Amino acid sequence: MSFLLPLIGLAAGLLLGAETLSPAEFLALITDPATPMSHLILEWRLPRVLAAGCVGALLALGGAVFQGVFRNPLAEPYLLGSAGGAAVGATVALLVVLPLPAALALPLLAFAGAWGATWLVLAMAKLAGRASIAALLLAGVAVAAVLAAVRSFLMLALSDETVSLQAVLSWALGGVQTPSWPELALLAALTGVAVGLCMMLARGLDLLGLGEGVAESFGLPVRRFVALAVLAAAFVVAISTVWGGLIGFVGLMAPHIARWRHGPLHRGLLPRAAAIGAGLTMLCDGLARAVLPPAEIPLGLVTALIGGPFFLLVLAREVRRG
Amino acid sequence: MAEVALAGSGLHFSAGGAKLLHGVSVGLTRGEVLGIIGPNGAGKSTLVHLLIGQLTPEAGQVALMGKPLHDWPRRARAALIGHLPQHFEPHWDYRVDELLRLGLDRAGRRAPGLADLAANFGLTAILARRWSTLSGGERARALSATVLAPDPPVVLADEPAAALDVGQAAALMARLRKLADEGAAVAVVVHDLNLAARWCDRLLLLEAGAAVMEGTPAEVLHAPALDRVFGMRFLRVALPGGGMVLAPGESEG
Numbered sequence: 001m002s003f004l005l006p007l008i009g010l011a012a013g014l015l016l017g018a019e020t021l022s023p024a025e026f027l028a029l030i031t032d033p034a035t036p037m038s039h040l041i042l043e044w045r046l047p048r049v050l051a052a053g054c055v056g057a058l059l060a061l062g063g064a065v066f067q068g069v070f071r072n073p074l075a076e077p078y079l080l081g082s083a084g085g086a087a088v089g090a091t092v093a094l095l096v097v098l099p100l101p102a103a104l105a106l107p108l109l110a111f112a113g114a115w116g117a118t119w120l121v122l123a124m125a126k127l128a129g130r131a132s133i134a135a136l137l138l139a140g141v142a143v144a145a146v147l148a149a150v151r152s153f154l155m156l157a158l159s160d161e162t163v164s165l166q167a168v169l170s171w172a173l174g175g176v177q178t179p180s181w182p183e184l185a186l187l188a189a190l191t192g193v194a195v196g197l198c199m200m201l202a203r204g205l206d207l208l209g210l211g212e213g214v215a216e217s218f219g220l221p222v223r224r225f226v227a228l229a230v231l232a233a234a235f236v237v238a239i240s241t242v243w244g245g246l247i248g249f250v251g252l253m254a255p256h257i258a259r260w261r262h263g264p265l266h267r268g269l270l271p272r273a274a275a276i277g278a279g280l281t282m283l284c285d286g287l288a289r290a291v292l293p294p295a296e297i298p299l300g301l302v303t304a305l306i307g308g309p310f311f312l313l314v315l316a317r318e319v320r321r322g
Numbered sequence: 323m324a325e326v327a328l329a330g331s332g333l334h335f336s337a338g339g340a341k342l343l344h345g346v347s348v349g350l351t352r353g354e355v356l357g358i359i360g361p362n363g364a365g366k367s368t369l370v371h372l373l374i375g376q377l378t379p380e381a382g383q384v385a386l387m388g389k390p391l392h393d394w395p396r397r398a399r400a401a402l403i404g405h406l407p408q409h410f411e412p413h414w415d416y417r418v419d420e421l422l423r424l425g426l427d428r429a430g431r432r433a434p435g436l437a438d439l440a441a442n443f444g445l446t447a448i449l450a451r452r453w454s455t456l457s458g459g460e461r462a463r464a465l466s467a468t469v470l471a472p473d474p475p476v477v478l479a480d481e482p483a484a485a486l487d488v489g490q491a492a493a494l495m496a497r498l499r500k501l502a503d504e505g506a507a508v509a510v511v512v513h514d515l516n517l518a519a520r521w522c523d524r525l526l527l528l529e530a531g532a533a534v535m536e537g538t539p540a541e542v543l544h545a546p547a548l549d550r551v552f553g554m555r556f557l558r559v560a561l562p563g564g565g566m567v568l569a570p571g572e573s574e575g
Binding site: 071203206207208209210211213214216217218219220221259263264265 | 411423425
């Protein structure tokens, strides 16, 4: 069932847009590739929807790993500040002239930002005592606020005519740009690597779910594993942020839906969460293009509208559980 | 000569400036259940954590099958030592069969062993149930099955009976007894001295981080040191068929 969602999302993403098509219209267009509209769909909408799917899968994987490694059902890249860290890194890469090619600087700094921000949040939460669910979230909110301020400052202080402030801003609100086919191939390959990397963490995440003491006695080197998992999640979050900007709540929703349907074992949960995240993000991206034609609303806005109430629902459940 | 599977010698440990354990030596012998007894704060849990390698002693050493504990690869050690923790609350709502799979996986074994394991611990009917729906006794059995899935030759249990009613506690102790009879070396921290007397071969009495005495249940439970350590005069009631039960008497505190 979870694996059907990407197909539904793909279909919705292809049909929805400034000009929303009925399935019959879509089929007619596809069978006649000579028309400008079918060219638009295949060369513009299709790669964009696929890129949104990859970004959604990455967000879901990042969320699932963070939830597993921190054993916190409310953890996700956006709320934990790690996406904010990646955004600061990416902003620096976009606005500061660095002795590195931009294609390298952007992902590298995004990765460093995501990784640094996650450890900062973790350290702050531990300062407040045990890394409880509430402490981790509050530290995440604080760090995310500071990072957003830093990013805004950088944008105001460093942008000039050569860099469009609007481009940086629209990216910060969350949104997938239409990639070229080679760019899409690279994103798809990186997403594949991310899935593989996260699957290698599955057994450790399952053991961690039994508690650190039991995980340790079952042979898991807990501290080393946590460090490794945070590193992997930072990599995943950095790629999603470089391609999709700041998109909240997909990383929260997708793993939860997967866990409700499949249970908590990560070998099954991770690929399902990725599929759900991909489908959800493709659908939201379609809505972002279709709601106010010809304008496009930021993707992050659509996911927040859906994800915010979802977050409250999960929070209420956790509070009830104690 | 029975084989000592896990041995700690001259173990010292302190935390936060407080000396929690000084110079305790202990040996877990195959075929035997060792009961670790003593009042709260005597160092029982610290001793268990040193023996399973979750804490590292400041002085002294722990040897598993004659080889220093930390020289064993993690996974080999995990398959050799089963540790029943004092508290266990999984962070996710695992199903019973998922827990058992995680336990079996530790020994590199998979599903074929699952049915046997479930039957052995009386879990067959509740394999598909989630942790949050289990009763206290079912949880204890599911946890035991998970920890003991790879048939570890060494088993350490840290007050496993603390949250169980008297029948469930006895069932758990009987299970540990059976493991020892089948050749495992078992150590169990027990608060209930009558459970200790009934199921253990030897008792180690700890007080303020030091070993006071070690011996058979009859020796230790009759010793005046027991009354001194617990700060009360026990009533020792002989049973018709031999053996005895302890009842709390007058407090000396």
